[in-house]
Amino acid sequence: MIQIPEGVAGAATAARLRRCYGLIVGSALLEGLCFAVLVPLLSALIEQRFPAAWWWAATLAVLLVVAVGANRTASARQRAVSGETVADLQHRLAAHAVRLPLGWFSPASADALTRLTGDAARMLAAALNGVVAVNIRAATWAVVVLLTLLVLDPTTGLVAAAGLAVLVVLHFVAARLLRGATATGNTVTERINGELVEFAQHQAVLRSCGQTARANTEVLDALRRARAASAAYFRGAIIGAVAFQLGTALLVAAVLLTVLVRTDGSGLGVPSAVCATVLAAMLTDSVAALGRTGSVIWAAERTLAEVAAIIATPALAEPDVAPVPTDSSIALRGVAFGYESGRRVLEDISFDVPQGSICAIVGPSGSGKTTLARLVARFWEVESGSITLGGTDIRELRAADLLSRISMVFQDVYLFDATIRENVLLAKPDATPGQLAEAAALARVDEIVARLPQGWDTPVGEVGSALSGGERQRISLARALLKDAPVVLLDEATSALDTENETAIRAATATLTEGRTVLVIAHRLDTVRAADRIVFVEDGRVAETGTHTELLALDGRYASFWNEQNRAQRWQIRAGAGT
Known part of the structure; x- marks a missing residue:
């Protein structure tokens, strides 16, 4: 028997499985009775009591007809229920997955979801459809045969x-x-x-x-x-x-x-001895059937354990009635967060981003800048404190409502294995050709489309592998421009690009951020000199905050970073002696 973990199958599915198992047990009992009737039939034949033998043969024939009918009914119901069970598991898994924090998703988790909804699901269906029935029948037959042996001798x-x-x-x-x-x-x-x-x-x-x-x-x-x-x-x-x-x-x-x-x-008489020998053979055959199906059951149980682990992952709370944010301002109050490793990444983070302003998050690598931006998009839940959008705690908003107000352009751009057109239209599937053309021109994606033989219908490859890093970033910006959301989360990613792509992306970024509330992760400080507020994060805490001029006058960590970057920009490679 395959044990389905609690919470994996719904109550209706569990009830269907119990009824199906009951039908299989009933049909197996009828088949077991056929074995039991063989005992008096064989005894009558050996002892040449033919009137009794005919009577038992007729009884066996009736039982066989009823058993075959019950078996066919149970098998048909079993196939239907196994399909319904796997479909229910897949639907529950998919329904839960779309409610999980965005930060949960990774290449490993995506691979697990693919397996559980693909090959593993088919294997589970085969196990429910075949192995379970074999085990139930074998166990039922073994019980009936053993009881018959106990009665016989x-x-x-x-x-x-x-x-x-x-x-x-x-x-x-x-x-x-x-x-x-x-x-x-x-x-x-x-x-x-x-x-x-x-x-x-x-x-x-x-x-x-x-x-x-x-x-x-x-x-x-x-x-x-x-x-x-x-x-x-x-x-x-x-x-x-x-x-x-x-x-x-x-x-x-x-x-x-x-x-x-x-x-x-x-x-013990000879007829009973013959019957006991036949029953012993049937008993061992039934038990052997149980031993042959172990590996399939273990594989199915492992699949169910993986499903249970995903379903046990806490989902984002979705309110029945969600308030409407009054504006696009952002406020963080006492935000703390740590990953599953137990290490705190952020501690007591507090600052405001007024509507229509630009706030830059700067600091050394590993200080929690990207985590901070993704918490604003509710990739994960904060451990303590709060993040509000337009005065409303983002936990009180539906995930779809929150994300509809945010455009995200992160450093690790992800493109689907589809065409350029499909990747840009992902932000707004009902966009008009004019809106698509305008976003493409602003992000200079039109230049990419113009030089490719298939134009807009060019496949970008898996995760955008057919394009360069700069081209992928331009498509990501075009997608954000087309969405036209009031809040922009921007992970500036131009430091490793060539001059042409950097110029194109900076121009598109300027258009994207105009008149919007912007939270930008800055790697090069010269790009955020004009920001309305700069927050310097170090070791998961806000070390300094202010404008560029104020932070330079403070002569603290920001000023030290600024001076180091300026010195780095003047580095040169010079020919040495003997070169």
Whole structure:
């Protein structure tokens, strides 16, 4: 039986599964009764009591017809319910995923969602549709056969019951060993896959540093760990299988020996001895069916555990009635936040961004600048304090309402594997051709479109891999311009671009921020000299705040950063002696 974790399936789905399992048990009981009727039928045939034999044969025929009908009904219902169950799990997973904090989503979580709604879901459907029925039928048959043996000859039945108990213990011990080996193997496999991907992706760096030999050694070590994990798994599988088969053989031998002793001692007649032997064979066959389906059940349970883990992730609260922000001002009060690692990233952050003003967040790397901007978009929930938009706590807004008021242009631009047109229109699918053309011109995406043979219909590739970094940034800006939201969160990302792209992006950024409330993460301080407010963040706290002139006069951390950047801009490479 597959155990579905609490909270994964809805009440209606759980009720459907229980009814379906009940139908399978009922049909299996009818099939088990057919086995039981074989006992008096065989006895009558061996003893040549033909009138009785005909009566039992007729009874068996009626039971067979009813059992076949019940089996077909249960199988049809089982197929329907398994499909409904998997669909329900997928819908619940999707419904919960869209309510999760945006910060939860990562390449790893996206891969998990893809697997759980794809191959893993199909495997779960196959398990619910086939393995569960096999297990229920096998367990039901084993109970009916064992009861029949106990009625036929209590002594033989008790020996069979003892053997069956030993087999059950062996099954659970083998299952525990295999589950542990499977979990270890899966962990090792995932780690190795990551190392192999890293090895492939970082070939240029490894070769330029002359570290290919060390990298090859690390890959070989990873492969050796994989072989060791596989060997451990197969050792467990072989030991479990051999122990189970040995137990099955001992069960049959014990029953046959008991039958022989009982027959020789005149305690059991020949017809009953033959029937007991047939029933013992049926019993071991039923138990063997349980042992053959273990790996499929464990895989299905692992899938369900992954679904349960995602569903257990706290979702963003969605109010039934959401207030409307009065304006586009932003205010942070005592904001604190830390990731799952437990390390606090931000502590007691407080400042205001009045409507229509530009606030720059500056500071050293790792100080929490990007986290701060993403908290404003409610990628995560703050641990303490509050963030308000237009005087309304963003936790009181629906996620869709909040995001409709915010345009985001971050350094790590993500483009869908679609055309340039589709990526820009993502911000406003119902935009007119004129609006699309205007946004493209402002972000100078029209220049990109003009030089590509397929123009607007050019595929950008996976995550935009067919375009350069500057081109991806221009498309991201065009998307933000087309959205035309009153609040702009901008992670300035021009420091690593060529002059042409930097000029285009700066011009588009100036248009994007005009008349809007802007929170910009500044990496180059000369780009935010004109900001209405500059907040210097260090070690997760606000160290200084003010205008560019005020902070220079303060001669603190901002002034120190400003002077360091100015000195860095004057660095030159000069020819040395002998060069």
